[in-house]
Amino acid sequence: MSEGGGRNTIGILGGGQLGRMLALAAHDLGLHTRCFDESADAVAGHVTQLHIDSFDHPARLDAFLDGLTAVTYEFENVPVALAQRISERIPCFPPPAALDAAQDRVTEKTLFRSLGIPTAGFAPVDTLAQLKAAVAAQGLPAVLKTRRLGYDGKGQYVLRDESDTAKAWGALGATDSSAPGGVGAEGAAPARAANLILEQFVPFTRELSIIAVRSEAGEVRTWPLIENTHSQGILRTSIAPAPNAPAAITEQATGAVRAVMNHLNYVGVLAIEFFQLGDTLVANEMAPRVHNSGHWTIDGSITSQFENHIRAVAGLPLGDCSMRDAAPSASSAMLNIIGRMPPRERLLAAARGRAKLHDYGKEPRPGRKLAHISVNAPSLRDLNIAIGELRAILG
């Protein structure tokens, strides 16, 4: 089945909004999906079959895999051993090695550097003594982060001066200080490694991301570069193509994503997030999956990231990633709807009815991504007017 012609039933590990949008894209192509999630409330269950089990029981995988012809995932914290186990049975994309690289910020940055992709200076930190040494070596300001399982800015502490060192350690490292001989005691042997990373703070002018898809045959297609605005560590707005991006910046981003994909023999969609500093890009992190900053592609590009991910996993020809409107000034934006759902009527009436709402069907909760709304415009000026209107409704 190397050409993938028979891969018409795809398993998706994770059943959140990304799994839901993957399932919807697959169904448009006439393919079937089944999502695996630990929660019976997983919103992919509204649109496709939901298999509820724990990721901790790989021996029970058979029930999930029954009848599937390929497996993919919608979140990067899928246990690597589980993905490996699946890939021994049926095609599992992106390759488990990509999960392995993306799950640990030190491994990820080491990979970027080995491929010539610039990153902020960084150092692994497991003890308070190592944190002090890292601060001395990297300088301040700096950001202390958990190496694994951080998302949306969680598990991060910004150090501005030396007095922040102990506070940052208290916030992130001292979880182990209660353990006998824990790392809270300077110089003591760690009972359990704190597993942190100290990164130099990057005084970026803006944040950008590049999203690309790669087929099994090695064909790579890239969507236009995206500008992202975050608040409190959560993505709020994406605009594509990123306004006023010099060609050199776009080339750096495209070159980086190609290099990572080719190195990992990647199949599916990959996103890399960057900081822009003048004419240089500094890679922050990558996501071996469809990405929030690519949601605009559903309405703004010829083939969405969800459809192309499914095409790649199913072994089907990749679709065109160009803007849907071929005019050179055409732009697209996506705004996340977080925590509270504004009246649907107001959202749909905005921008003269040109905005497209994608409601994930989740229960509202502070900080939760409930939906996104996207809009296309013939020019950046018109796009900004529409964004202003939508922001006023989102509050």
Ligand code: AMP
């Ligand atoms: P992350 O979880 O690494 O994506 O970080 C969340 C957000 O924190 C990023 O989108 C940035 O806005 C900010 N941030 C993270 N790392 C750094 C850094 N090294 N320098 C400056 N800002 C950062």
